[in-house]
Amino acid sequence: MSPATLIIILLALSSLAYYVGRRRAVTVGGDKIQIKQLHSRPTYYGALTAIGCGIPTLLIFGFWLAVDSNVITQLVVADLPENIRNLPDARLNLIVNDIRNLVSGNIVSGEVDPAMQAAADHYRSLKTTSNAALAVVSISMAMLAIVFVRGKIKPGLRARNLVERVIKYLLIACSILAIFTTIGIVLSVLYEAILFFRVVPVTEFLFGLKWSPQMAIRSDQVGSSGAFGAVPVFLGTALISGIAMVVAVPIGLMSAIYLSEYANKTFRAAAKPLIEILAGIPTVVYGFFAALTVAPFIRDTGSILGLSVSSESALAAGLVMGVMIIPFVSSLSDDFINAVPQALRDGAYSLGATQSETIKQVILPAALPGIVGGVLLAVSRAIGETMIVVMAAGLAANLTVNPLKTVTTVTVQIVTLLVGDQEFDSPKTLAAFALGLLLFIVTLILNVIALYVVRKYREQYE
């Protein structure tokens, strides 16, 4: 029985449990008058039965599926001939993969020898046994649960309280998922990064000036010495994000000021959503636009002016990224400018200040903490932005701050190192995780500071 069918059967059993529990409650409660003796309404008894039937069996089901493939692999490996079992881990993994491919009918990397065929058959039979066992265990478990809970149903059973408590625990579990996600990110990135730092010292990674992430297969081949100094990558990220902020902060801030202080209602109602559209466009579209339209335009303009501009210049990527961030800066600043109390404006006007003087000398200073927080969030977004730079910025890790040259960024390197086939023990792949760790830490710090500032600011005028 396939897991998909099984889960449908289990769900059906759960709904059956609901009706069984409800019927039982009505029966126990007796006729229409006596039903008042029930502690809870009959539906709660039904729900209790359904929960009692569903949750344990689904837990078993999930656990079984999570471990069964590993257990089966262990069993199959244990039964492999001696000479195969003694191979190094990497080769053994390859063979296990081949066996799995044989089972699922995919193409296999090497010749199929009888031992492997036998192993595949063994795997298949174990899989069938496991599925059958799972079906038997979970269905009988569900049945037992129904009978058990049904037997427990009495007028005095506090079904509603029980059901509500279970639902509350489910709600808690859902909200804790956020913490687990963070822990998962930290652990997964940290683990691989530590493996990387065993090969390449942290100091070399953080302060090295040369980035050329490859490891030689043979020691005598050209370019065999991989260099993992990430400074050029950091500098490139900073350069592109810097250009983006130079574009986004003035434009975003000025449009927020205009929209909240000068524009009349109709203009605001039309312009604000239009600017917000910029935030809704997928980044891959920006990347395509940057690579197809903006970069050639900048290159051609540069050659007219007699400058040599790379066709993957940092300027093109930064410019387009800046446009992407405009609505982000503008909508946050808009919020904060609107939060400045009207009394401050009125005070400034009554002293004879013009509107722009009020804005520059009263409103902006008052809104500054919030705006700084918003800008920090925008910086963190610029650093983590991937698709625009992957498509419009280059791969060459040049140590330069010239915006007309090609630079590379952290995210570009992560993508190039990890897309395609990877082996999980080479420093090349692990370097991507080290970069990822750094990216996570930097954006985390920026976010925490920014969120703290924004929160403090919001409280100030509330």
Next chain:
Amino acid sequence: MNNSETGSSKPDKKTRRSLDIVNQGLARRYRAERRFRYYGLSAIVASLLFLSLLFISIFANGYSAFMQTFVRLNVFFDPEVLQQESLASANYQGLVKSSLRKMFSDVKGRGDTRKLYGLVSSGASFRLRDMVLQKPDVIGKTLEIWVPADDDVDMLFKGHFDRNAAEGERRLNDKQLAWIDQLSADGRIEKKFNQTFFTAGDSREPELAGIRGAVVGSFLTLLITLLLSFPIGVAAAVYLEEFAPKNRWTDLIEVNINNLAAVPSIVFGLLGLAVFLNFFGLPRSAPLVGGLVLTLMTLPTIIIAGRSALTSVPPSIREAALGVGASKMQMVAHHVLPLAMPGMLTGTIIGMARALGETAPLLMIGMVAFIVDIPGGFTDPSTALPVQIFLWADSPERAFVEKTSAAIMVLLAFLIVMNAAAVILRKRFERRW
């Protein structure tokens, strides 16, 4: 004010009234005022200009992809080539070639004939095969069939191709241009609606490439995302807003959620790669894994939107429900949640729209492969629409530029529909108390 005096203690000096000082600087200040106002307006105009530039550029590049150049051939379904037992693997390419040879009987020499065959897409033979397999009675007849032209011919007809360039710099040589002109004079070349674009999977040949596989992949991925992130997001929002006590734990959860909303999406891709692929051993390139990763990514958005929807439900509703004897859970489930639902759905749709446009995490989990087949299930290898755009944007052929732009137009259309749905939902059901 007019009569007020400054420096009245020194009457010997020429009296200057403060109004004079103000008036002196007034013109300059008004100029500054106008300038400032003008900066603001030009900032808005600049962003809107860029927006329209983006749309115009995509549209101008992409609209032509919805039409495709076809060539009409007189194909003789030769019974000698189409043997009954090997219909599926017969030499359909040969049929196409012989019909081309018949039309241009004066073309001789290996190089020239190969150039001649190059005018018609390699997909022509598949079309013939499908015809024969569907209706075997065409064998032995001569039929007029429209087959897709090669992408170079297509580009020529769409004007993306300079026929006056030096012969060595063109993808079509002089002879080929002459043949094309002759075909076109005979009315054998025509632009028709490009059905392939919506019904085919990916292909190395631009004229055969379509977005169906990517759209289905995106749909499956989003389905997983929706099924997981909506219930979990609503549950988390309800707990945090209605049940959670104010203590360090809930503060930690809150900080976590706010922070996760701002974590770069590629980091979620790294998480998916390390946890779902390497640790749990789920299949690469599968919509299932893509959906899981996007779920983690969109959850914070949905939770934050859900919480603000819950806070907008007035306390009086809660008190009334509790007052007539509802338990807290009943109060939430029967009264607060239904009232907050439109806001939550709006947030979910916006989160889904973001997930639909997301590319970077999907690259990490291998949804970036060249996949021709249209995925049929959650564990089949597939790509997603934005990833397909990324892949095509990297292809060197000129014809893929218009395909990319057209795929972007489709993606933007989906996003517009989703966002419009969110806006309508908000306008229609949002209640203000």
